[in-house]
Amino acid sequence: MADPRIIKEKIFLVTIFALTILGILPVFHVLAEVIIKGSEAIAKHGLGILTSTSNGILASLVGSAILSILASLLGIPLAIAAGLFVAEFSDTKLAKITRVVSRSLLEVPTVLLGMLVYIIMVVPMGSFSLLAGAIALALVMLPYVMVHVEQAIESVPPIYREAGYSIGMTRAEVLLGVVAGIARRGIATGVLMGFAKAMGETAPLLFTIGAARTTLPCSHSIPLANVLDPGDAVPLMIFQYAQMPQKMYHDMAWAGSLILVAAFLAVFIAVRLLVKEVKT
Amino acid sequence: MERDAVRTENLNVWIHGKHVLKNINFRAAVSAITVIMGPSGSGKSTLLRSINRLIEIVPGTKVEGKVYIFGRDIYSDDPYRVRRYVTMVSQTPNPFPHMSIYENVAIGPKLHRLVRSKEELDKIVRWALEKAMLWDEVKDRLNDPPTRLSGGQQQRLCLARALALKPRILLLDEPTANIDPVNARKIEEAIKMLVKEEGITVIFVTHTPAQAVRVADFIAFIYNGELVEYGPAREIALNPRHRLTEMYLRGEIG
Numbered sequence: 001m002a003d004p005r006i007i008k009e010k011i012f013l014v015t016i017f018a019l020t021i022l023g024i025l026p027v028f029h030v031l032a033e034v035i036i037k038g039s040e041a042i043a044k045h046g047l048g049i050l051t052s053t054s055n056g057i058l059a060s061l062v063g064s065a066i067l068s069i070l071a072s073l074l075g076i077p078l079a080i081a082a083g084l085f086v087a088e089f090s091d092t093k094l095a096k097i098t099r100v101v102s103r104s105l106l107e108v109p110t111v112l113l114g115m116l117v118y119i120i121m122v123v124p125m126g127s128f129s130l131l132a133g134a135i136a137l138a139l140v141m142l143p144y145v146m147v148h149v150e151q152a153i154e155s156v157p158p159i160y161r162e163a164g165y166s167i168g169m170t171r172a173e174v175l176l177g178v179v180a181g182i183a184r185r186g187i188a189t190g191v192l193m194g195f196a197k198a199m200g201e202t203a204p205l206l207f208t209i210g211a212a213r214t215t216l217p218c219s220h221s222i223p224l225a226n227v228l229d230p231g232d233a234v235p236l237m238i239f240q241y242a243q244m245p246q247k248m249y250h251d252m253a254w255a256g257s258l259i260l261v262a263a264f265l266a267v268f269i270a271v272r273l274l275v276k277e278v279k280t
Numbered sequence: 281m282e283r284d285a286v287r288t289e290n291l292n293v294w295i296h297g298k299h300v301l302k303n304i305n306f307r308a309a310v311s312a313i314t315v316i317m318g319p320s321g322s323g324k325s326t327l328l329r330s331i332n333r334l335i336e337i338v339p340g341t342k343v344e345g346k347v348y349i350f351g352r353d354i355y356s357d358d359p360y361r362v363r364r365y366v367t368m369v370s371q372t373p374n375p376f377p378h379m380s381i382y383e384n385v386a387i388g389p390k391l392h393r394l395v396r397s398k399e400e401l402d403k404i405v406r407w408a409l410e411k412a413m414l415w416d417e418v419k420d421r422l423n424d425p426p427t428r429l430s431g432g433q434q435q436r437l438c439l440a441r442a443l444a445l446k447p448r449i450l451l452l453d454e455p456t457a458n459i460d461p462v463n464a465r466k467i468e469e470a471i472k473m474l475v476k477e478e479g480i481t482v483i484f485v486t487h488t489p490a491q492a493v494r495v496a497d498f499i500a501f502i503y504n505g506e507l508v509e510y511g512p513a514r515e516i517a518l519n520p521r522h523r524l525t526e527m528y529l530r531g532e533i534g
Contacts, residue, residue, distance in 0.1 A: 091339055159370060159372050159374040160374055160376060160377075161337065162334065162337070162370055162374065163370065163374040163375075163376065163438070163441075164376075165334055165337055165363060166332065166334060166363060166367060166368035166369075166370065166442070166451075167363065167364075167367050167368075167387070167388045167391075167441060167442060167445060168360050168361070168362075168363040168364035168367070168388070168391070168392060168445065169360070169391060170360050173391060177387075177391075178376060181376070181378040181379075182376070182377060182378050184378065278377050278378040279377060279425070279427045280377045280427070
């Protein structure tokens with residue numbers, strides 16, 4: 001007769017193994033589905049499905065690129081600064097308030113942030129714009145990246161701060177040169193997650209960018225001013241094209257999904273390779 | 281001319297309302313090793329951290345009284361400037377893990393602009409590593425991260441980092457408590473040489489009487505936040521005046 005403890009151990013191991021497989025299976029299913037359907041669509045219609053504005057998704061791709069870059073430029077510096085502040089000056093009233101507000105912002109449905117920007121920006125300006133979308137996305141990213149930065153900073157053991165101070169470093173030098181340096185992988189991961197969130201969000205864009213799917217944002221002579229044009233984004237396009245009856249629209253949605261997933265993976269792998277982990 | 285490198289006058293420290301140091305009048309002679317010894321929790325590390333004002337990075341700390349370094353009241357000076365002349369090595373080896381071995385030593389002189397060229401910096405880094413008795417072990421792998429070194433080597437790297445600023449006073453907070461005896465001996469030896477060759481003033485915290493007697497020129501015995509006895513090491517070791525000191529040296533309290 002086998003030892004009941006050993007039997008329990010076997011049951012335990014088999015259970016967590018089976019549940020793990022069950023957990024990751026849908027992820028692979030989704031990935032496989034997107035890759036197969038997406039490449040089928042591209043194979044069927046040719047690269048024109050990506051490079052045309054009339055029979056393709058070029059406007060959505062361009063819009064998504066502009067939106068995620070612009071949202072990151074607006075949101076990430078603020079998020080990093082706020083995260084550093086809250087972690088370093090955690091005893092101050094402002095830090096405590098910032099922490100509570102950012103945690104609440106994290107829980108706000110993102111469609112509300114889109115509505116907010118619609119009211120304070122789109123209505124007064126009288127036009128949908130990529131800038132309005134980018135601001136809404138920045139609001140979505142902000143608390144998200146901030147929490148990551150904060151946790152990365154807080155996870156650095158205090159002995160390294162002491163080391164910095166004990167050779168005459170100032171507080172800024174300790175925070176930026178030592179603590180943030182040690183936490184760089186965590187900070188980079190937070191930034192990456194924020195960027196990915198900006199690329200993937202749909203709801204904040206519903207009331208802000210105007211879904212201009214057949215024209216590129218280039219009505220102004222000054223290139224930067226074109227962010228005031230309406231535009232489109234890949235997730236929004238997928239959401240709306242998937243509801244259309246015609247097969248062609250479905251194919252465009254699949255092609256867009258494939259590009260989106262590929263972009264995620266590219267950014268993810270690049271950051272992992274470029275930012276080395278600091279072993280402590 | 282001030283004879284003492286460090287002198288405290290009625291120094292009192294409270295941490296979160298707890299009276300940790302009580303009316304301390306402590307001295308450390310120039311170019312000598314003064315050991316602060318005492319049992320765990322007696323306030324020796326707090327006394328050490330009052331000398332470079334590191335105590336202030338802990339929120340909820342209150343300091344009263346004076347600390348003079350070469351006759352100057354440091355609490356009316358900028359804390360960052362104080363720590364540039366009074367550097368410290370902590371109990372746990374804490375080399376910056378995101379920098380190379382070289383950068384760990386070079387960072388101080390670079391930040392404080394002590395050098396004008398790469399050659400000068402190289403020279404200072406080499407000097408500091410030699411003084412910390414680490415140069416021969418790391419000279420071929422200066423670009424490695426410090427985490428590849430053993431704990432004892434890491435601690436000597438921290439010593440080199442503190443030395444690279446050419447401090448006048450070096451504070452050591454139980455620098456050998458977390459490392460093996462061979463490395464501990466190396467550090468003790470390195471410190472004695474520094475005092476002899478460079479004239480650095482060393483204040484060394486330890487909780488082992490044997491180490492205190494081994495390295496000290498002067499010993500200050502702290503118990504329960506009070507300075508019980510202070511004097512030349514031989515005198516304290518052979519004829520302690522206070523009963524508590526005697527008991528501590530015999531290992532009866534600790």
